[in-house]
Structure formats: C-alpha cells, structure tokens
Amino acid sequence: MLLQNALHASLTDPSLEVMNFLNEIAIRFPEAISFAPGRPNEQFYEAEKLTVYLDAYCRYLREERGLTEAQVKTQLFQYGRTNGHIHDLIARMLEKDEGIRAAKESIVVTVGCQEGMFISLRALFSAPTDVLLVGMPCYIGITGAAKLLGIEIVPVTEREDGLDLQELEDTLSRLKAEGKQPRALYLVADFANPSGKSLPVPARKRLLEIARGAGFLIIEDNPYGFFFREGPRKPTLKSMDEHQQVIYLGSFSKSAFPGVRVGYAVADQRVLGATGKQHLLADEFSKIKSMLTVNTPALSQAIIGGMLVMNEGGLLDANREAIRFYKENMDATLGALERHFPRSEAWARDVTWNVPEGGFFLVMKLPIEADEALLEQSAKHHQVIWTPMRYFYLGSGGETELRLSCSYLTPAEIEEGITRLARLIRSALEQQPARALSVG
Template sequence: MNFLNEVAARFPDAVSLAAGRPYDGFYVADDVERYLRVYRDHLAGTGLSASAIDRTLLQYGRTNGVIGDLIARTLAVDEGIEVPAEAVMVTAGCQEAMIVALRGLCAGPDDVVLAVEPCYVGFTGAARILGIEVVPVPEAADGLDPEAVLRVAREVRASGRRARALYVVPNFANPSGVSMAVAARRRLLEVASEAGLLILEDDPYGLFGLDDEARPTLKALDGAAGGRSVIYLGSFAKSVFPGARVGFLVADQVVVDGAGRRTLLAEELSTVKSMVTVNTSPIAQGVVGGVLVDAEYSLRAANRAKVEFYRRNMRALLAALEHEFGDDEPMTWNTPSGGFFAVLNVPFVADEALVEVSARDYGVLWTPMCFFYGDGGGEGAIRLSCSALEPPRIEEGVRRLGKLVRDLVS
C-alpha cells in the first residue's frame, strides 16, 4: 500500500487503476455535523439528558461501542442477520476487527488460520504482526471451493497444528472480484462444522452488485440453520464515510467458562479490544449512528446512488477491457458480478519495477496480483480497480495500459 501511494505521489498525472478507495464525490464535510445532530436527537428521543448525551459522545465509552443496537437493527433489515446488540463490537475500522478476532481465537503456538488466496493484504498483514501463521486455500475461478477448505483443514490437523478459523470474502472479493455461489456457501458452512472452524466473513462490497440478485451472507445462512459458525466482519468505509474509520464484528457464539458462566464471544473479545484502542471514537460512532437512523436502518436503500455509480464503473471497466484487448488472444480477464475489482492476466511478469515503468512512461497505475500471495503466485496478473474514477478516466487508464501491454509483448 505504501509503495503504491509513493509511486502515485511521484507521478500525479498517472491514471490510478490501483486505488480501491471509494469515490471522493460522495463525501462533503458538512454531512458530519448533520449526521451527528441526527444521532444526538436520536439519543434525546430515548430519554437521555443533554449532559448524558455529552458524556456519551465526549467521554471514554463502552469498550464494545455505543451503536451496537443500531448496527444490529440495520443487519436485520438489510441482510436478515438476527443478533442481539450485545453480539456487536464496534471497532476502529474493519482492520481492528480482524486483529481482535485473530488475537482472541489464536492463543497457542500451534493455532493457525486458513485464508483464501489471493487474499486481502490487510488480513495477512494483521496475522503477520500478531505472529499467527496463515495457511492458504487456493481460490478457483468461480470462488472458494469448500472441498479445498476441508482438504487443507485436514492437512493442518495431520501436521499437529490447529486450524481455528477461515477468512473469506464471499462477495466480490478483494483482490479477485470473485463471488461464491449460494450452493458453495451452504456447503462451506457444512465444512466449517465438520472441520471445527469458525468462519471470518468479511463483507465490505456486498452492497455493490451489478444487479439486485440476492446474495445471502454466510452469517444469515448460518443463523437461519441454527448455527453459530460465522463471525461477521463489517465496515462503513464504503457505505458511509471512509474517514470515520468505523467497522464492527458480530460474534454471537456462546462462551462458557470453567465456572459455567455464559457470555457471548463479542463480550469476551472486549478484553482484547480494550488493550488495543480502549474504545472506538464515540464521536465517529455518533456520525455513523446518525446515518443509520436517517436511513431508517437500511444502508441498501440509502446507498442507491453509490450502487448505481459503482455498477456503471464496473461496466465501463469491463467494456474498456473488451475494446482494448478483445482481439488479443493472449489477454484474458475475469468478469466480476459486482464490487470494485477485476483481474487482467498478462503474458509477462507484473511486479513493482513494472508498476514504476507504467506510471512514469505510460501514465497508468495498477496493482500487481503477486502482492496478494504469501509465498509466490500471481506474477502474471494485475488487479484493476474502478471505484475511485469517473468512466472516462477508467477508459483512458485502460487505453494507456493497452499501450504498455502491446509494447511489452512486441
């Protein structure tokens, strides 16, 4: 991430098909004050006094957060996920949710986590910082194969290690853009139960499909079946404000201690969070809470303009790839059904050195897919992002990329 930012800073005129951030045009600073007032009015409506509202927003707060009830209500409306407010931990971005979950689940030297590969670098980086081994499960063209998960879990167990969890992004994954079919999701839940795995389901892009097809979360499917195999990781970076840095995890698994005391896993994980960030900024939570109240607890409804924008951008990217490379037999790319990313396969090594050449001499930035592999892989592929640009800039970026590719191939 730092490398790409540094290259982008040195070549500011380069079109960035690397940046996976949301589009700047959706955000104005005046909205922060507006939504904070909505949240304050909401608190007043619950009977809190003015001084109590001030304490809620301006003092140290509850470790697991103050808007868990609003998040739980939104998940029920938008995703069919039914959990109590106590099962929700509000975190400083989804990145902290990953760190808290990893540290809470992996306590011994033989504890490992499985992760789909290619994998979002934020997760593998968090595991590396904590000294937790990540065992890759290769992703197929149509998403994660549950049978591959079962095979890898058995191999881990046979080696004397203990696989505690599996990290997966079922909807429009970063970096591949691939989604899991519903049948595969159901089978993955069966595999998790058989292998004794918790699933860490990360869902930052689930709102942004190219159509309105229902794509049930693993958490909703698991809950409907009476299971508790999924810890759901969420973020408001794409659906509200990236700068708020508010995420969450949902862990409604029951924990029983030696004395028979029963609590929820989210409450137990608060011990980890209290040592990391003490608590998530109540002011930032208040802004997000105001958005949820104002949206009547449906981010799907509130984000229609963003959904249409990102749909248009993905279609523009795929159309530009077809126009630029459609007659080039060596060139292939996938066609995601939503999200921010697509992958272009190229007949040469795409690495950091080539990124710099591309930015300097051709005016286009992209992300090497090799960044998303732990021990080799992805050298002949690049990730293209379409989220941060208008369609004409996407088309121009692909045109510049086409010139780079043709020069290298020839």
C-alpha cells in the first residue's frame, strides 16, 4: 500500500479535486440545467465533415506542398515532427485572424492548450526564487500545472477592467525586495475564465511596458478571443509585442472542437546558448514536448489543417455563426438575470453580476456563501448547477461568488436555469434573513 505522504505534495491540494467534484455533481443530477461547463455548443459540429477536412488536407499536401502519395501516408500515419506539421498553416491563420506575424519555426503544435502551459512553465522556471504571476481569480489549469511543478504562484487582483496594474507594480517591488524573480505573468486578456473580464487597450500597452522594464515574459492565453459580444475586437498582446515579451498560447478547442485536442504555442523569444549561438525558445519547448507527448496526433493536426485550408487560411469568418450564437446566449443570460433578480424586490438588491464584452462566462456576487453546500442544494432541490468561484482563488476569495457559463445551453435552457437559480437564492436568503439584511 502506498502512503499519501510519500506521493508528491501537490496531489493533496484541494484545487486538483475541483473537476472531479463538478463531474460527480453533474452525474448525480443528470436532469439539472448546468451552467458549469465552459464547453462550446455541439450544434456546430458535423461528424460527416471530418472526412471532408482530411481530404482537403491531403489535397493540400499533394498540390501545394508537392508531397508524393508515400509522403502523404507517412505524414498522416507516423509520429511526425515533434513541433507539429501544420505550423505553417497556423502561422498563416495567426496573421489573417489576429494580426500576429510569427515565423512558422517559432510555433509548437501542442496537445491542447494545457500542454502549452505546462511546457512554458517547465522551460521558464529554473530557480527556487522564480515566481509565476497570475491574475486573480485565475483559470485552474495554469495554477494546477504550477503546483504540480512546484512553482510559487503570486496573485495580482483583477478589477472590473482587468488586471490591476498598480498592484502589479507594487507586487514587483515587493518581490524584488524579497529576493524573488517574477519569470512570467499568465493572463487571459480577452473574456477571461472565470471572470469574463477583458483588459482595455491602453492597459495592454502599459502591461507590455511593465513586462519589458521588469524583465518578465507574458504568457497570453487566448481561447475566447473570437467570441466578442461588443466590438470592435481588441488587439492581442502578441500582436502588439515588439520585443518578444509574449509567449502566445492558442487552441482549436473553441474555434474548431475540443475533441481534436490541438493547440499551439508561439515561442519566438531568442535563447543564447552556452556556445554563444542563438536559437528560438520554441526549440527548447520541442525538447520538453518530446519527453511529454512525443508529438501531437497527426490525424488531429490533419483535421485542423483541412479546416484552415477550406477556410482560406483563417477560422474567424468560419466562426461567424458561433460568434452570433454565443453573443445571443450571453445576452439571454444577462436579460434573464435582470428579469429574475429585479432591483425592485428587497431580496434581490444585493445580488449583482458583471457584464462581459464577450466570451462564455460571467460572475454573480451574492450576500450569502456560494459553497458546496449551496451547490448541493441547488442541484438536488432546484435542478440547476453552477461553479463556486472560490475554486479559482488561491487561499481565500470568491466565497460569495459563483460562475455561470452560458455556452453549452440553449436560450430556453438559460431562461429556465436562471428561473431556478433565482428560486434557490431567494429561498436561501429567506432561510438566513439576519445575514442577508446585514449585507448592504
């Protein structure tokens, strides 16, 4: 029998149980309307198109790349290049859709974006004094990866308009005085998970200046950038990056579909080797990937390659229908919240929520705790599921907040789900009148 204390200490961290707990709740209450998963909606998928994408990619290999039938077969069925074989198509997509000019050699095709996070952390963090800065609240994928790697995480508060840059500068000064070195800042600048918040353009420029001055890199994760609700789209940090301060992580999970498990990292930073020669950080990423997943599945890459070829090199225009759908879903959620939590009624006056500019998520603040006990009551007695926001904080924070994801539901399900949520919260408030009235 193995002893728990003989395993890695990070495995006892409660945050690593979050996904299992939410999955268990969903399994136990299958009839509940769930605002928990940040999944794309499946109405945009057609199984028949998989072979169409594969055929398009094979034609591209033959006609544009000049590969023979034997070479096409090898490309599809063998392990292939560690850094991936659709890096040229991704480079073309980034320029067309995001205005990012990246050499194809700087792109590593990953198994989803999560691998890109892990590789970035493993490559950059080498000393015990190195720390990772994150906006707080934060996506648990990056904090979980950092914990598994034994990397110290330092939070910086998110305000209504994104990362608090004054707090960031104060934190940098404090860390310097403590003899610690911030190596990177992880940030979702557009419609962040879990908060739904975005960083204004002037703040993006200032952040790049701060990063350059302090000598840390920015790990920009951009899974939701297509899905803007109010335009125009903001430029990515990477498209504004003139000094290679940004490692850009992307994924096809939202713009294509999650089951393909293809992401990418743009690591165009220069590395000075011991012999005095320079090479790309992407080359270092390749070493880690070769020991982690060997390579990203060739057939998955071929499907994405076919999608890119069929859509003239980009996916933004191909997602117009999905962009409209997620906008309408967010509008439906905000409208339902206004109707079912009316400011004219005393019980609802202390319930608030943010209004994201796009994406899948928003956050509600309650005058009571949004904990596992309330979630259990919500699923069991009101048939509606959501995510406690405290899961996305380090230590304390988010105790009275919950996250709603509106991507996976229909407008009718959203309306019914918010109706049920209002009943839950009103009932919970009525059971705790003294506490509810004391908040104001």
